[in-house]
Amino acid sequence: MISLAGxxxxxxxxxxxxxxxxxxxxxxxxxxxxxxxxxxxxxxxxLLDNSGADLWVVQQDTLGPYAExxxxxxxxxxTILGMDGVARAANVTYLTMQVRKGDSDVRAMxxxxxxxxxxxxxxxxxxxxxxxxxxxxYEAVADFATGFKLGDRIRIRRNGYTVVGLTRRMVSSGGDPxxxxxxxxAQEAQFLKDNxxxxxxxxxxxxxxxxxxxxxxxxxxxxxxxxxxxxYVNAILVQIKPGRNPDQVAEPIRRWKRLTVYxxxxxxxxxxxxxxxxxxxxxxxxxxILAIVTAAIVAFIIYTMTMGKIREIAVxxxxxxxxxxxxxxxxxxxxxxxxxxxVVGKVAATFWAPIFPKYVLLEPxxxxxxxxxxxxxxxxxxxxxxxxxxxxxxxEAISG
Amino acid sequence: MAERHAQxxxxxxxxxxxxxxxxxxxxxxxxDMRVAPGEVVGLIGPSGSGKSTLxxxxxxxxxxxxxxxxxxxxxxxxxxWKIPDLRALRRDKIGFVFQAPYLIPFLxxxxxxxxxxxxxxxxxGESRRQALELLEALDVAHRAKAMPSQLSGGEQQRVAIxxxxxxxxxxxxxxxxxxxxxxxxxxxxxxxLEQMAGQYETAIIVVTHDEKIIPTFKRIYHIRDGRTHEExxxxxxxS
Numbered sequence: 001m002i003s004l005a006g007x008x009x010x011x012x013x014x015x016x017x018x019x020x021x022x023x024x025x026x027x028x029x030x031x032x033x034x035x036x037x038x039x040x041x042x043x044x045x046x047l048l049d050n051s052g053a054d055l056w057v058v059q060q061d062t063l064g065p066y067a068e069x070x071x072x073x074x075x076x077x078x079t080i081l082g083m084d085g086v087a088r089a090a091n092v093t094y095l096t097m098q099v100r101k102g103d104s105d106v107r108a109m110x111x112x113x114x115x116x117x118x119x120x121x122x123x124x125x126x127x128x129x130x131x132x133x134x135x136x137x138y139e140a141v142a143d144f145a146t147g148f149k150l151g152d153r154i155r156i157r158r159n160g161y162t163v164v165g166l167t168r169r170m171v172s173s174g175g176d177p178x179x180x181x182x183x184x185x186a187q188e189a190q191f192l193k194d195n196x197x198x199x200x201x202x203x204x205x206x207x208x209x210x211x212x213x214x215x216x217x218x219x220x221x222x223x224x225x226x227x228x229x230x231x232y233v234n235a236i237l238v239q240i241k242p243g244r245n246p247d248q249v250a251e252p253i254r255r256w257k258r259l260t261v262y263x264x265x266x267x268x269x270x271x272x273x274x275x276x277x278x279x280x281x282x283x284x285x286x287x288x289i290l291a292i293v294t295a296a297i298v299a300f301i302i303y304t305m306t307m308g309k310i311r312e313i314a315v316x317x318x319x320x321x322x323x324x325x326x327x328x329x330x331x332x333x334x335x336x337x338x339x340x341x342x343v344v345g346k347v348a349a350t351f352w353a354p355i356f357p358k359y360v361l362l363e364p365x366x367x368x369x370x371x372x373x374x375x376x377x378x379x380x381x382x383x384x385x386x387x388x389x390x391x392x393x394x395x396e397a398i399s400g
Numbered sequence: 401m402a403e404r405h406a407q408x409x410x411x412x413x414x415x416x417x418x419x420x421x422x423x424x425x426x427x428x429x430x431x432d433m434r435v436a437p438g439e440v441v442g443l444i445g446p447s448g449s450g451k452s453t454l455x456x457x458x459x460x461x462x463x464x465x466x467x468x469x470x471x472x473x474x475x476x477x478x479x480x481w482k483i484p485d486l487r488a489l490r491r492d493k494i495g496f497v498f499q500a501p502y503l504i505p506f507l508x509x510x511x512x513x514x515x516x517x518x519x520x521x522x523x524x525g526e527s528r529r530q531a532l533e534l535l536e537a538l539d540v541a542h543r544a545k546a547m548p549s550q551l552s553g554g555e556q557q558r559v560a561i562x563x564x565x566x567x568x569x570x571x572x573x574x575x576x577x578x579x580x581x582x583x584x585x586x587x588x589x590x591x592x593l594e595q596m597a598g599q600y601e602t603a604i605i606v607v608t609h610d611e612k613i614i615p616t617f618k619r620i621y622h623i624r625d626g627r628t629h630e631e632x633x634x635x636x637x638x639s
Contacts, residue, residue: 001518002511004504011506011547315502318461319563320491320519394490395461397502398452398575 004316004325005332008309019301020337024344026297030290031349031362031370037283038361044173044271048264053121053237054246056262057089057253064260065094065235066173066267067275072259074187077236079257085249087241090114091233092122093186096172099146099179100155106146108179109172110156112186112233115139121237124180130165136182141165143177156181157189173271175358183233191230201227291373298341299381302334306385310392317394327386331379338378342371407472408436408603409458409571414467416453416626427453428464429626435603437570440594442614442633443607445623451607452575454623458605459494459573460486472570491519495564495572495602497593499579501556503548503563509535510544513562520567534562537599538592554585558592565596572597574606583612590616 009016047066056065057072057080064070077089093112098105113122115133124132124141130150133139140161142148145168152163161181170178181189193201205211205223212220238261240249250261262270272280306313313326346367353360416428427450435441445451456462458469460476460483469477471493476483483489490496503512513531518524535541538558543551551559557577564572574593578586590606590613597604608614618635621628 002507002515002524004506007511008506311502312504315498315504317487318459318490318496319516320487320489322487322519325519393461395456395459397496397498398455398459398461 001325003332004329005336008329009333009336016333016337017340020340021344023294023297023301023337023341025348026290026294027341027345027370027374028348028352029345030287030294031345031366032353032356032360033283033287033290034366034370035349035353035360035362036356036358037280038363038366039359040173040175040276040279041272042361043171043175043359044276045268046169046171047173048267048271050125050170051092051122051237052125052239054240054264055238055250055253056267057236057238057257058234058260058262060258060260062260063270063274065092067270070234071232072234072236074183074231074233076257076259077233080236080238080253083249083252083256085240085244086238088120088239090117090120090122090237091183091235092237093183093190093234094172095186095190096174096176097156097189101148101152106148107176108142108146109174109176110186110189111178111180112183112189113180115182121239124165124167124170124178126167127165128168130163132165133180133182134164137185138162139164139182141167141180143170143179144168145171145177146179148179154179156185157192158194159185159189161185169359171359173275187230187233190232198228291377294374295377295381298334298337298378299384301337302330302378302382302385303388305333306330306389310396313389313392314394314396317392318397323390326389330386330389331382334378334382334385335375338374342374345374346370407470407570408434408439409605410434410468410470411458412468412470414454414457414469415465416450416457416462417465427626428457428467431467431623431626431628433605433621433628433630435571435605437601437603438598439619440590440597440604440606440617442617442620443605443623443628444609444614444620449623450626451623454628455573455575455605455607458571459496460489488520491516492567493569493571495567495569497557497560497564497572497574497577499576501548501553501560503556503559505548507548508544509540509546509548509551509559512548512559513566516563516567530566531562534566535559537596538562553580554588557581557585557589561589561592561596565600565602568600568602570601570603572602572604574604576608576610577606578608578610578613586610586612587616 058064058070059072062068062070074091077091080086080089095110097110099108115136117123118132133141138161140163142163144166148163150163154161202224211223240246246263250263253261316326349362353362411431411433414428414431418425418427431454443451457464464477466479510528510531514527517527517530532541532544535544540555540558543555548556578589593604615634615636617633620633621630
């Protein structure tokens with residue numbers, strides 16, 4: 001028996017392929033949405049991977065440093081270094097802001113790290129160009145995605161920095177590229193006020209009788225000095241000794257230092273389960289709507305194609321074609337449309353994914369699941385057309 | 401070697417009622433017809449006389465209300481269908497030729513004809529050989545690979561006749577087969593039907609309004625108000 005569906009497709013292949021391409025673009029959007037979600041999850045994991053930490057020590061009862069703000073004294077890391085099971089510990093600050101270069105600016109996560117601390121947690125591990133930060137001030141290592149180049153001069157708050165190194169895939173959980181600068185500069189950037197504000201603050205402090213007592217010389221200077229320095233960091237990143245259990249190392253830090261400590265597993269829960277949870281639900285909702293729209297469009301296309309062949313179907317039924325054969329023809333056409341649509345969608349998504357400003361991760365597993373869903377949608381969508389075709393009266397082929 | 405169909409088609413007291421109660425309409429009120437194997441008869445009547453209803457009953461598309469129909473030597477209807485698979489009956493025992501050829505547009509000429517034996521479960525190769533034989537007989541074998549849209553009206557109608565004949569049915573129902581054709585082509589179609597009827601011992605009923613072809617029938621059934629009456633036709637030879 002010849003394939004009626006195949007012959008029909010070949011007969012009007014241009015129309016069929018064109019329809020498949022249209023459907024494919026819609027499927028491409030759906031696959032891209034899944035890729036956007038995967039990209040968000042991957043960004044979160046990359047952030048944790050790139051930090052090189054086993055433990056995150058943050059302010060007590062906060063979800064810092066990524067999901068909530070956290071402040072820890074910058075000398076705390078020394079006492080943590082002396083605790084059992086700790087191999088390395090380093091201060092780190094995170095501040096998401098606009099980094100200026102000339103007249104333009106780029107949204108980036110500015111990370112404060114200890115200069116010259118190669119191998120320490122929090123450092124940019126792998127450079128694609130240039131070198132690590134070696135000076136204590138005004139040098140920066142930027143992610144490739146910022147668009148900065150080696151030697152570029154960038155501005156963060158009031159200070160200028162020279163880009164000395166470039167990294168790749170160093171991003172925040174929100175997908176913003178990272179810019180690493182020396183820790184002291186980063187601490188200053190977090191709290192540094194403009195000159196007018198500093199003058200006003202000094203004047204306010206000077207008129208405060210409690211802080212400017214005539215009988216206590218040097219008090220006012222000490223207060224002003226403390227106001228213009230920042231002894232805080234956002235977190236302390238800790239690497240544990242090989243073979244040690246992260247939970248067992250974390251427990252004494254929690255107990256004795258009165259700080260909150262997260263392991264890698266707990267940090268993943270915070271980032272994926274809390275920080276991007278709403279975005280994930282948003283995308284899931286969008287995916288569901290896209291699936292419904294795709295199903296409706298496939299159903300409409302298949303139904304229209306079938307209704308355009310009422311006379312042919314009536315003739316086929318009149319000359320003794322089984323309902324099963326007619327249903328098979330419609331089903332095969334729907335599935336062929338799905339295959340064309342999926343292939344076009346996958347190719348389109350693969351081509352346009354790198355153009356997106358944030359990372360879009362197209363996983364093979366998602367493609368397989370997407371294909372299964374597209375096929376299921378096509379099968380379901382063809383039911384309406386099959387029902388209509390089976391209702392066609394063979395008598396319609398006979399006039400009168 | 402053509403298969404012989406001993407009786408052609410025999411219709412006795414066929415009735416068809418649409419609807420029930422006060423709205424019931426008797427479309428056929430007792431139709432009697434007999435068409436012998438190899439014979440071509442005309443079925444003529446005004447619009448609304450019941451021609452289409454009779455054709456649908458004969459084609460096993462709608463069920464009559466009463467009466468008896470015999471196809472070849474088999475009673476197919478006697479106050480109810482006597483054949484369990486009407487689809488197979490239509491496929492194997494009844495050929496259809498329509499006013500428009502209604503060829504399947506996405507199959508080439510050969511496959512349009514070969515589709516019926518294929519549907520009956522015969523191998524593709526054998527079905528196509530059978531189709532080509534008929535296309536040869538109908539003088540359209542040279543268009544065997546063409547698509548229906550590439551054929552002239554007359555060629556399409558000949559392909560439709562080949563399709564109707566391919567399973568060697570004992571009866572062919574032709575519904576206004578010459579309506580869209582000019583005189584010459586219309587007469588050519590009737591000539592082909594007569595030749596095929598003779599060659600394959602097939603009983604052919606031609607429903608028509610076409611004044612050009614009515615004189616060619618040797619026997620004509622007139623249908624009016626749901627009843628038929630038979631009369632001799634001119635049986636004019638087609639040159």
